[in-house]
Amino acid sequence: MWEIRFSGFGGQGIVRCALITGKACSLYDDKFSTMTQSFGPEARGGACSSQLLVSDERIAYPYVTVPGVLIALSQEAYAKYEPELGDGGILIIEEELVKPTGDANRVRLFPVPATRFAEELGNRLFANLVVLGFFSAITKAVSADAMKKALPGLVPDRFLKVNMQAFDKGYDYGLKALEAEGKGSGASS
Amino acid sequence: MRKVAADPKGVDSGSHFMDGDHALAEGALAAGCRFFAGYPITPSTEVAERFAERCPHVGGLFIQMEDEIASIAALIGGAWGGQKVMTVTSGPGFSLMMENIGLAVMTETPMVICNVQRCGPSTGLPTLTAQQDMMQVRWGSQGDYRIIALSPDSPQECFDLAIEAFNLSETYRVPVFIMTDETVGHMHEKVVVPPAEQIEVLDRNWYTGPKEDYRPYDFTGNLPAPMVKAGDGYRFHTTGLTHDERGYPAGSVEVHKKLLDHLIGKIDNNVDKISKTEDSGLGDAEVVVISYGITSRIAAKAIADGRKAGIKVGAMRLITVWPLCENRIREIASKVKGIVVPEINMGQVVLEVERVVGGRCKVISVPHAGGAVHDPEVILDAIKEAVK
Incomplete structure (x- = not known):
């Protein structure tokens, strides 16, 4: 069972990230997944978090208890949710938006320059797809193939291609980060 | 009652990753609902949005009403006009619906009402979950009566129970409530919509006898009388006043008892058929x-x-x-x-x-x-x- 929390502020595509991943897992990877979300009354800018459970069996309790993966795209989200991440859990952060302050050895930290990569592709709005590609490569909780199949309908048709590119960019960077971690040099170096 | 396969136009067969609200709309469409009147309110709005978006493709009608009082009034008209009808609401909207829910009960008008429950009293915590309207759904309108209330625990069950709700509503000519909550309404999971031919829906029990013999009510204390479609040439009268089986006001204690015994009996005598756990x-x-x-x-x-x-x-x-x-x-x-x-x-x-x-x-x-x-x-x- 994967317990995953996506977090950041409203407008970053946090809920969209969880939706794409949940759709990929339940429709194309043949797993069970349950996605819940919490948000304030603001349309943009408020704290935003989405929870995703992925399992081989039917899911009863629909919330994360001890998340094994935390994706934090804002400092506020990092501060709020990092303490609940399990020991040895995977922490994915947008490296320009989040400066980690916690115990660096408690979790496996994977920073990604998602905004910069997205800007290189033409628009920072693609940053969430960079993060999803990165997340998929690091965790293997979902296959890249399933993620790409899940995109149509959840991103605008005219941006489908560039979103795929953003996903690939994050995915390749994630594989490299994993390799770097394996060599003991740390993903952030 | 005639069991028929669902109209394929309303059935979006296949596997979806969707929330409970959207699944409710899909279930209603699969059940043959083609008339929706409502007023948006968190956390139920997504049901209305989905239904409205699908209407042009399935040949349905969506009306945004001026408030929830009018929404139920429109459903009563839509149902007597021959349609399967639904609305959706939450919190304060449910309170506004209460008077006309009583009229629907009294006139034995089939309809499905979804309440995606949020936290009250009053406007309370508008975006957060609750199950606080469980007694209101039962007793919220004045007088003595019975209704049916279902409670789904997942988006898949939102779809399944929406169909069930319409079938029960047609069988017993009573408002059927889907009492879900913000959590299930906004939770995304896999929802499998079967092929249309595998979805069993109940057609309305239409009256087919001689026009002069038609009576809109039959106080059996069990299954209700068949219905006619307004405008098809049958003469009928219906009112919120205590009425006889012809639908005309009959202000006597005896008739009132007969009427109430029927409204209550048609549910109480069928608990084992209705209730599922x-x-x-x-x-x-x-x-x-x-x-x-x-x-x-x-x-x-x-x-x-x-x-x-x-x-x-x-x-x-x-x-x-x-x-x-x-x-x-x-x-x-x-x-x-x-x-x-x-x-x-x-x-x-x-x-x-x-x-x-x-x-x-x-x-x-x-x-x-x-x-x-x-x-x-x-x-x-x-x-x-x-x-x-």
Whole structure:
């Protein structure tokens, strides 16, 4: 069972990230997944978090208890949710938006320059797809193939291609980060 | 009643990753609902959005009304015009609907009303979950009557129960309520929509006899009279006043008793056919958790933890909350030490469970003021208390 929390502020595509991943897992990877979300009354800018459970069996309790993966795209989200991440859990952060302050050895930290990569592709709005590609490569909780199949309908048709590119960019960077971690040099170096 | 396969136009067959709200709209469309009148309110708005978006493709009609009072009025008209009809609301909108819900009950008008419950009283916590309208749905309109209320625990069940709700509504000519909550409404999971030919829907029981013999009501205390479509040439009258079987006002105590015996009897005499539960681990259970909707999935964790700790605990999930399956609960109560009833309100359905159990075993209420689901630990503590 994967317990995953996506977090950041409203407008970053946090809920969209969880939706794409949940759709990929339940429709194309043949797993069970349950996605819940919490948000304030603001349309943009408020704290935003989405929870995703992925399992081989039917899911009863629909919330994360001890998340094994935390994706934090804002400092506020990092501060709020990092303490609940399990020991040895995977922490994915947008490296320009989040400066980690916690115990660096408690979790496996994977920073990604998602905004910069997205800007290189033409628009920072693609940053969430960079993060999803990165997340998929690091965790293997979902296959890249399933993620790409899940995109149509959840991103605008005219941006489908560039979103795929953003996903690939994050995915390749994630594989490299994993390799770097394996060599003991740390993903952030 | 004629069982027919669903109209393929309204059935979006295949696997989807969707939330409970969208699944409710899809279920209604699959059931043949082609008329929706409503007023948007969080957290139910997505049902209306989905229905409205699909209307042009399936040949349906969506009207945004000026308020929820008018929404039910429009449904009554739509139903007598021959359509299967639905609306959706939450919180304050449900309160506004109450008067005309009584009119729908009195005129035996089939309709489906979804309440995606949020936290009250009043505007309360508009974006957060609750199960606080469970007694309001039963008694919210004036006078004595019966309704049917279902409570789905997942997006898939939102789809399935929407179809069931329409079928029940057509069978008993009564408003049927889908009492879901913000959590299930906004939760995304896989929803499988079967091919149209595998979805069984009930066609309205249409009257086909001679025009001069038509009567809109039949006080059988059981199944109601067939209906006609306004404008098809049948003469009929209907009113919120106490009426006879022709539908005309009849202000006598005797007729009123006959009418009420029918409105109540058609539900009470069919509880076993209407009421559905999902039971697990009842065989050896010393404690049973009775819950409904999202709370049953929270209770599932407490029950699993209880079993791990060696407690013989089972579960009864009320898929149909009203009418309550009283005989089944009595049966359980005579075999167990205690019954635990968690719900996201300060104790509503538990009052009825206590009445039904009548001292046969302990009944422990696990209330929650709303805005979130229970901590499973609190339910587990109640289970431990009940088994003592």
